[in-house]
Amino acid sequence: MTAQLDLTALRRDLHRLPEVSGDEARTATRIAALLRDCGADAVLTGLGGHGVAGVFHGRAPGPRVLFRAELDALPIVETGAAPWRSTVAGKAHLCGHDGHMTFLAGLALRLANRPARGEVVLMFQPAEETGQGAAAVTADPRYAEIRPDFAFAIHNMPGLALGSIALHAGPMTCASRGMAVTLTGRTAHASEPEKGVSPDLALTELIPAMKALSLGVVTDPEFRLATVTHARLGEPVFGIAPGEAHLFVTLRAARDDAMAALVEAAGELVGDAAAGHGMIARIDWHDIFVACHNTPAATDIVRRAAEQAGLETAGMTLPMRPSEDFGGFGGDGVDLAMIFLGAGQDCPPLHAPDYDFPDALIGPGVALFGAILDRLLTDPA
Known part of the structure; x- marks a missing residue:
């Protein structure tokens, strides 16, 4: 089991080696190895393409909770000057999926101490940028083994104060x-x-x-x-x-x-x-x-978890016009919440050639996911 993992170094290394939708084989292999090193009870690979899921069992029966990140980068030339900028011509992590994967890596480290009950699924999905990934993963016959009761995802949001959150019950993305x-x-x-x-x-x-x-x-x-x-x-x-x-x-x-x-x-x-x-x-x-709709129950859990993690709520017009395929994990009784986590008011916008996920956001993202896990999988009061 991995005793130490420098999350900032991981995020920057993922940033250096981007792979676009459908071509995430190298990233998926690395993530699968990381999950095994973190002691996952099961690691499913090849889900809906290059999707990877790490499964961690709690100590007693309870709800299954899925946390999602994305594997893919964008076919855009990066113009930033950071030492960890993309080394792959014409491809770059300019949407922050490198940071989202790092959130789940931080949660995997925490899961070395298993939750009191239930089951945690860390889902690294392929092909989000094309809208094909979530549908392909959920259509995979093996997805039935990990179909959740609750599903959560964070997307960083430039323009919102660093570490603040925005969400509501109802449509989040179009x-x-x-x-x-x-x-x-x-x-x-x-x-x-x-x-x-x-x-x-x-x-x-x-x-x-x-x-x-x-x-x-x-x-x-x-x-x-x-x-x-x-x-x-x-x-x-x-x-x-x-x-x-x-x-x-x-x-x-x-x-x-x-x-x-x-x-x-x-x-x-x-x-x-x-x-x-x-x-x-x-x-x-x-x-x-598909549209992404937050359910009232999942939204309430996130609000309480954000308070526990000390994160403030930011004002934002919702839903936002852009699309995100996380909504494909909802429906059929799944309580789902997409969360926007502020990347800073001066952060370049998503998909801009000089965008770079802020490392200062790693701590708040891991803390929020951890607080959600605490609220759902600790022993009932």
């Missing part, structure tokens, strides 16, 4: 998905466009129609947002009247039912535009994130 539309007609010579079927009018109608689907502000239950992110008509040449167009739209909603309605409405727009201009339309879906 559902989102990428809609890739292909409109197919028929090419023609540019001198005889009437002999082809151009998707130009269908495309130019769809762009404002998609944007018009947006509704309300993020705090509204029916909030929805359609953002056009890419459009292409034909090829960049002068001799061909186009026969194909592509349109990318990101759909976003505060709740999954609102997302379902938005998907239906967007699909109808595509179908109508294609039919009206003699097009064949195809829709492909990418980067699908």
Whole structure:
């Protein structure tokens, strides 16, 4: 069993060696070894790809509690000058997943002294950045062995005071998905466009129609947002009247039912535009994130744990517009809470090329997870 583990050194070493979604094999191998060194009773590997789960049994029966961190980094060039900056070209931990993994490593050290009851699962999931990881892990048949009663995750949040927390019962992050539309007609010579079927009018109608689907502000239950992110008509040449167009739209909603309605409405727009201009339309879906909803019971546990850990509450508009796939661990009776933990008001934003997880946040993150564990798995009063 590991007697000592320098958490700051671990975080910086993870930062040096980032792996993007789906390619986290080396990181997963290291985490699995760490969990074994910390005396985990079981270590599951290859969950939903490269996912790793360390299981620690309490001394008596009780609830199963899952704490989640993410393995993956981003395909972005890091511009920071820290000695521990990325050594992998074009890839970097610019969202703080290196720090989140370190939180769970600190909790693993603490679990050398087993809880009075229950079971703890330290889940290191793959592919969070693409929205595929949580769904792949929970679809793995072995997940049934570790399916929790409670699930918790921390995401660092630049702009909030260092070590402060933000959460509420209800939606924390939005559902989102990428809609890739292909409109197919028929090419023609540019001198005889009437002999082809151009998707130009269908495309130019769809762009404002998609944007018009947006509704309300993020705090509204029916909030929805359609953002056009890419459009292409034909090829960049002068001799061909186009026969194909592509349109990318990101759909976003505060709740999954609102997302379902938005998907239906967007699909109808595509179908109508294609039919009206003699097009064949195809829709492909990418980067699908469900909404993350905190349950009242789990939220109350976090609030009490934060008080125990001496962490203050920060003001923040919730839910936040960006998506996070931790919501995939919820449902079916699982009490779940996502927690935003302030990374400092002067910290560069997430996904910025100069972002670096603040090492000063390691202590508060481990303390908060430890306090949650205390509240759930100590002997009942």
